[in-house]
Amino acid sequence: MSSSDNCEGQSALKEEMNKKVKEQKIVVDELSNLKKSRRVYIQQRNSNIFFLADRSQTLSSCRKELDNLKRVLQDM
Structure with missing residues (x-):
């Protein structure tokens, strides 16, 4: 494998991680803006x-996932 192939692979991986971070941000924003009764x-x-879940617990776990994704992206 040449260095240009490795660089392209790294770039594709970063793009994929950026996409996941953006998706997770949207999930967190949507959950944050839901009415309490939803x-x-x-x-x-x-x-x-699908199972019924607690909104605040789900929001908390989604925020943790977003933080983890951001950390992984920064370490790249």
Whole structure:
């Protein structure tokens, strides 16, 4: 593998991480702006099943995920 191939791979990986960070920011913003009475559902991993979830806990975990994604992107 040449250095240009490695550089392109790194660039593609950074683009993918940027995309994930943007998506997660949108999720956090949407959850933050929901009315307190709205229901939130989370999707079971690797499944099409959704379960009722606590809005504040879901928002908290999404914020943590966003922080983790930002940290990984900065370390690249």
